[in-house]
Amino acid sequence: MSEDSVLSPRNAWFRRAVGVTAGIFVATALGGFVLLPYAQPDLKVAGLWDAICSAAGVVRTPSAQAPAEPDARLTKVVVTSALPATPAPDAIGRGATLAQQCAICHGPTGVSRADSPNLAGQYAAAIYKQLMDFKTGARVNAVMTPFAKDLSERDMQDLASYYAFLPRLPGYHPVQEKPAPRIVINGAPMRGIAPCGSCHGALDNKTGSPWLEGQPAAYVKAQLFAFASGERRNDISQQMRNIARRMTPEEIQLASEWYASQPSTTIHTN
Amino acid sequence: MLTSRRLILAHFWLAFAVFGFALVLGAWQMFVRSPLHTWISNPEWYYRSLTAHGTVMGYVFPTLVAMGFGYAISEVSLGRPLVGRRWAWAGFWLIAVGAVMAMIPVALGRASVLYTFYPPLIGNPFYYLGIVLVVVGSWIWVALMSINLRVWKRDNPGVAVPLPMFANVAGSYLWAWTAVGAALELLLQILPVAFGLRSTIDAGLSRVFFSWTLHAIVYFWLMPTYIAYYTIVPRAIGGKIYSDTMARISFILFLVVAMPIGMHHTFADPQVGAGFKFIHSAFTALVALPTLLTVFTICASVEIAARMRGGRGPFGWIGALPWSNPIMMAVAFSFVMLGFGGAGGLVNMSYQLDSSIHNTQWITGHFHLIFGGAIVIMYFAIAYDLWPHLTGRAMRDLRLMRVQLWLWFVGMIVTTFPWHWVGILGMPRRMAYYDYADPAIAPQALSVALSAVGGFILLASGLLFILVLLRAQRAPREDAGAYRFAAALHPPVLTPALNSYALWIALMVGLTVTNYGFPIAQLALRQDTSVPAVYVGADP
Numbered sequence: 001m002s003e004d005s006v007l008s009p010r011n012a013w014f015r016r017a018v019g020v021t022a023g024i025f026v027a028t029a030l031g032g033f034v035l036l037p038y039a040q041p042d043l044k045v046a047g048l049w050d051a052i053c054s055a056a057g058v059v060r061t062p063s064a065q066a067p068a069e070p071d072a073r074l075t076k077v078v079v080t081s082a083l084p085a086t087p088a089p090d091a092i093g094r095g096a097t098l099a100q101q102c103a104i105c106h107g108p109t110g111v112s113r114a115d116s117p118n119l120a121g122q123y124a125a126a127i128y129k130q131l132m133d134f135k136t137g138a139r140v141n142a143v144m145t146p147f148a149k150d151l152s153e154r155d156m157q158d159l160a161s162y163y164a165f166l167p168r169l170p171g172y173h174p175v176q177e178k179p180a181p182r183i184v185i186n187g188a189p190m191r192g193i194a195p196c197g198s199c200h201g202a203l204d205n206k207t208g209s210p211w212l213e214g215q216p217a218a219y220v221k222a223q224l225f226a227f228a229s230g231e232r233r234n235d236i237s238q239q240m241r242n243i244a245r246r247m248t249p250e251e252i253q254l255a256s257e258w259y260a261s262q263p264s265t266t267i268h269t270n
Numbered sequence: 271m272l273t274s275r276r277l278i279l280a281h282f283w284l285a286f287a288v289f290g291f292a293l294v295l296g297a298w299q300m301f302v303r304s305p306l307h308t309w310i311s312n313p314e315w316y317y318r319s320l321t322a323h324g325t326v327m328g329y330v331f332p333t334l335v336a337m338g339f340g341y342a343i344s345e346v347s348l349g350r351p352l353v354g355r356r357w358a359w360a361g362f363w364l365i366a367v368g369a370v371m372a373m374i375p376v377a378l379g380r381a382s383v384l385y386t387f388y389p390p391l392i393g394n395p396f397y398y399l400g401i402v403l404v405v406v407g408s409w410i411w412v413a414l415m416s417i418n419l420r421v422w423k424r425d426n427p428g429v430a431v432p433l434p435m436f437a438n439v440a441g442s443y444l445w446a447w448t449a450v451g452a453a454l455e456l457l458l459q460i461l462p463v464a465f466g467l468r469s470t471i472d473a474g475l476s477r478v479f480f481s482w483t484l485h486a487i488v489y490f491w492l493m494p495t496y497i498a499y500y501t502i503v504p505r506a507i508g509g510k511i512y513s514d515t516m517a518r519i520s521f522i523l524f525l526v527v528a529m530p531i532g533m534h535h536t537f538a539d540p541q542v543g544a545g546f547k548f549i550h551s552a553f554t555a556l557v558a559l560p561t562l563l564t565v566f567t568i569c570a571s572v573e574i575a576a577r578m579r580g581g582r583g584p585f586g587w588i589g590a591l592p593w594s595n596p597i598m599m600a601v602a603f604s605f606v607m608l609g610f611g612g613a614g615g616l617v618n619m620s621y622q623l624d625s626s627i628h629n630t631q632w633i634t635g636h637f638h639l640i641f642g643g644a645i646v647i648m649y650f651a652i653a654y655d656l657w658p659h660l661t662g663r664a665m666r667d668l669r670l671m672r673v674q675l676w677l678w679f680v681g682m683i684v685t686t687f688p689w690h691w692v693g694i695l696g697m698p699r700r701m702a703y704y705d706y707a708d709p710a711i712a713p714q715a716l717s718v719a720l721s722a723v724g725g726f727i728l729l730a731s732g733l734l735f736i737l738v739l740l741r742a743q744r745a746p747r748e749d750a751g752a753y754r755f756a757a758a759l760h761p762p763v764l765t766p767a768l769n770s771y772a773l774w775i776a777l778m779v780g781l782t783v784t785n786y787g788f789p790i791a792q793l794a795l796r797q798d799t800s801v802p803a804v805y806v807g808a809d810p
Contacts, residue, residue, distance in 0.1 A: 005766065006766050006767050006770055006772060006773050007772045007773055007776065011766075011767070013765075013766075013767035013773065014767075014773055017767075017773060017774075017777060018777070021526070021777050021780070021781065024552070024553075024556070025549070025781070025784055025785075028548065028549045028552040028553065029545070029549060031548055031552065032544070032545035032546065032547070032548030032549050032552075033545040036544060036545065036548055037544075037545075052545070054543075054544075055543050055544050055545025055546075055548075056543040056545050056546070056788060056792075057541070057542060057543025057544070057545075057546070057789065057792065058543070058792070059796075078802070079802060080469040080470060080802040080803070180311070182311075185311045185312060186309060186311065186313075186703055188705075189701070189703055189704065189705055190705050190708045190710065190711075195313070198313070203312060203313070203314050204314060204806070204807065206804055207802060207803075207804060207805060208802075
């Protein structure tokens with residue numbers, strides 16, 4: 001008997017091996033696709049085919065009812081690292097012109113003297129998202145909302161490109177030597193708080209998160225309190241609201257002051 | 271007949287060098303996240319180290335051992351020099367270059383994604399490319415094993431393939447097919463995102479692809495150990511293999527059912543249907559079969575050796591075994607760890623029981639006990655057994671070898687038993703930091719501290735192992751005679767089905783289609799299953 005004949009229905013090994021394997025598969029498939037769906041008391045199946053589809057993980061069509069609307073506007077921006085899309089060649093120049101109206105608060109070089117956020121060198125994705133949220137009403141601010149209302153999609157992309165292009169100024173950081181607070185480096189694992197630094201700079205950066213080093217302490221602090229109270233709600237999946245709610249006022253104070261005292265680190269996306 | 275000594279030694283030395291490096295990292299990780307040390311205040315260092323430890327221990331170390339041992343098996347059991355030695359060196363260098371290429375971005379903090387990749391986390395593309403090179407290098411080995419067997423078969427028609435080579439080629443085919451899952455994940459999902467061509471990734475599909483590799487890779491790691499059980503242990507203790515046929519059936523069963531069972535790693539994943547999870551769970555139960563057959567056959571083979579040495583009575587023969595022989599000790603330790611690890615594995619594969627330990631430290635304890643314990647201790651035994659034949663020098667440090675094996679066994683038990691325990695208490699895995707001052711986890715501090723002590727025992731044993739090999743490399747020259755594998759009690763009868771792989775490969779591929787086809791097709795065809803990638807460290 002040659003080896004080629006093993007792969008033939010005439011060979012007893014072939015018949016047994018294929019038969020046993022197929023038998024086990026059919027038996028387990030019956031268990032998984034028929035028996036189990038019917039055995040689950042809270043799973044309502046309309047028939048055999050419905051049970052099989054359910055066990056196979058086929059996505060069901062949602063009900064015709066309109067989904068419940070949230071009581072406030074939520075952010076509509078989907079953050080990816082390709083945000084905003086590849087800028088037009090004249091984006092930075094056009095953004096610079098548009099930015100003149102921002103200079104009174106955010107500074108002519110994107111560095112603020114008024115406790116507004118410094119925008120020079122901030123990630124384009126972060127700036128774009130905030131402008132979009134102001135425009136759609138997901139984030140509300142008496143000063144920013146009127147500015148953002150009239151911006152077009154292109155305007156917001158160009159402004160983001162311009163500010164991302166500006167060099168980060170180290171500024172004056174007299175107390176940068178102080179050690180990082182635990183909330184920035186460790187977070188508070190038992191309260192489900194990730195370290196600030198794992199997204200906002202110092203340890204790592206995650207797409208869509210702004211870097212915070214050198215930002216005005218008053219601004220960072222105010223935003224954390226706004227997230228904690230629910231006054232600000234344009235964070236994706238409540239990430240910042242969940243964190244800020246669980247932070248103590250001392251931790252908010254420490255984190256804000258420490259970030260304000262830091263020069264920007266090298267862990268940044270381009 | 272060992273003619274490619276330098277090639278085999280190069281594989282073993284590189285394997286054990288990277289093993290030593292990763293072992294140091296492992297012990298450091300156990301220490302810094304235990305209550306014995308204050309927190310290092312930067313989780314990045316921990317995850318960087320963890321990525322390096324996992325990548326080296328999971329991909330580089332066992333692959334090199336399997337390859338080096340495979341070349342030795344081919345030459346010794348077929349009794350002819352290796353065909354394609356140049357290609358074998360090319361494979362070796364691909365792995366060496368790939369390992370370095372992968373480790374540079376990890377060391378720079380550009381790829382702290384852990385060895386299982388964890389999409390949507392995305393690291394530097396060179397990390398993934400390095401791993402691709404390692405896999406490509408190992409595929410050269412797969413091809414060479416197949417070619418060598420073919421050449422031998424052509425010259426020896428009608429003769430049964432020697433058991434070591436039969437098992438070795440089965441292991442290589444298993445690896446060739448099982449690596450395809452991770453290769454698809456890397457090429458179709460991760461690399462395009464890592465190169466910045468896409469910014470979203472189908473994390474669910476990636477995880478399904480990885481589960482294709484993730485379970486059977488364990489059986490690939492296991493192959494050298496099982497080959498050693500069957501073909502080194504009986505000879506080393508003066509016995510014979512109880513049943514050559516049983517051995518072949520075990521290896522064939524691994525080939526067929528080790529792969530289409532990986533979704534028991536995704537029991538908690540929403541993207542896979544419950545029906546497929548059930549099928550994979552049931553098939554995972556089947557994979558216990560070849561292990562049980564092996565335990566039976568090896569115990570019977572050992573009993574034969576004991577009775578040949580004058581052992582009497584239903585249990586009295588156990589005392590007659592050569593307990594001072596390092597190979598005997600290694601196999602006994604290995605079986606104890608395999609028993610506990612396997613029992614834990616039955617919990618993991620059960621759809622219901624898994625939910626209580628899923629993603630806890632239990633899992634980490636489990637795979638360290640099985641892989642680091644039962645499997646790696648036999649890698650030590652393989653090295654000890656082959657070394658005099660590879661170096662042509664005497665190996666006289668029997669005392670040191672015994673101490674080393676004892677330390678590894680005790681160290682692994684001390685490390686992994688408390689590890690399982692804190693997992694049952696609910697301690698999550700993959701965490702860089704635990705606040706033991708918190709009353710909720712304060713009672714676990716003692717177990718974690720014990721576990722860290724075990725880590726240092728393992729480190730001592732690993733370094734001792736390398737010392738023994740180094741000393742043997744400098745010992746006086748001595749001819750160890752021809753290397754040979756154990757003989758079977760009854761010489762093998764030529765059964766075509768147990769001498770070729772076509773039927774078993776067909777079943778393996780067929781079960782892949784039935785068990786993975788629909789879930790993969792469903793996720794691949796849907797357009798709305800991708801999520802934004804999360805780039806680690808920096809760019810693009």
